Amino acid sequence: MARSRYIITEPDKPHFLTCTVMEWLPVFSRPEAAEILFNCWRYQREFDGLQLYGYVVMENHIHFVAQSKQLNKSLASFKSFTARRIIDYLEMNGADYLLERLHFAKLEHKKDRVYQFWQEGSHAELIFSDAMMREKLEYIHANPVKRGYVDRAEQWRYSSARNYAGEIGLIETDRWW
Numbered sequence: 001m002a003r004s005r006y007i008i009t010e011p012d013k014p015h016f017l018t019c020t021v022m023e024w025l026p027v028f029s030r031p032e033a034a035e036i037l038f039n040c041w042r043y044q045r046e047f048d049g050l051q052l053y054g055y056v057v058m059e060n061h062i063h064f065v066a067q068s069k070q071l072n073k074s075l076a077s078f079k080s081f082t083a084r085r086i087i088d089y090l091e092m093n094g095a096d097y098l099l100e101r102l103h104f105a106k107l108e109h110k111k112d113r114v115y116q117f118w119q120e121g122s123h124a125e126l127i128f129s130d131a132m133m134r135e136k137l138e139y140i141h142a143n144p145v146k147r148g149y150v151d152r153a154e155q156w157r158y159s160s161a162r163n164y165a166g167e168i169g170l171i172e173t174d175r176w177w
Contacts (some may be wrong), residue, residue: 008075008124014053014067016136018123019079022105022116025098026059027086032093034158037062038084038171040078050074051174054137056144057158063140065127065176075122083117133176137164 008015021027023139028034034057044050068074090099099115106116116139125135141164144156153161162169162175 008072008122008126010126011071011073012067012069013071013132014065014127015071016063016065016123016125016127016140017075018061018063020061020103020119022119023101024060025101027059027060027090027098027117028158029059030089032089033086036082037087040082043169044068044074044078045172045174048074048077052160052171053133053174053176054140054160054164055171055173056140056156056160058143058147063137063143064138065133071078071124075124077123079118083115086117087115130176137176 028037037057041052041055045052051067053065053067055062066074071128087102090102102115102117107120108112110116125136127136137160141153141156141159141161144147144150144159145153150156153159154165154167157170160169160171160173163173163175
């Protein structure tokens with residue numbers, strides 16, 4: 001598989017990011033797996049200076065807009081930490097089918113691991129204007145609506161749409177407006 005052509009060219013600027021589970025496996029239908037993402041973001045916001053402007057966690061992928069002094073390093077840390085913790089969770093909870101698929105999907109050159117959780121790359125897009133920021137946040141929040149899971153974006157609990165609607169979300173965000 002070729003590496004993504006989407007790279008973080010300006011690591012101190014906000015980017016729209018997408019991370020996808022290998023084989024599009026529905027891991028985040030398990031609330032405990034989603035909570036691992038939120039705990040990592042909380043840590044990174046408090047200790048690594050991550051600014052999280054918006055997010056949505058779907059069953060098999062996530063979209064988010066974030067910024068930090070070295071976003072490329074923050075993203076690598078996020079993917080590494082969450083992959084390890086989620087695989088540990090799956091092992092402890094006997095999710096044999098998911099683990100089997102994550103082992104099968106592991107790329108051949110990944111010799112240092114038994115499983116591969118995240119697909120390579122993150123489809124990073126630099127946010128270069130207020131209009132683009134608004135467009136990306138609206139896209140993120142509309143994801144579960146387009147999938148038919150909810151009627152209104154703020155009904156999806158795994159999204160920052162609640163934060164932008166003036167409600168309390170599952171995690172604090174750095175609202176853009």
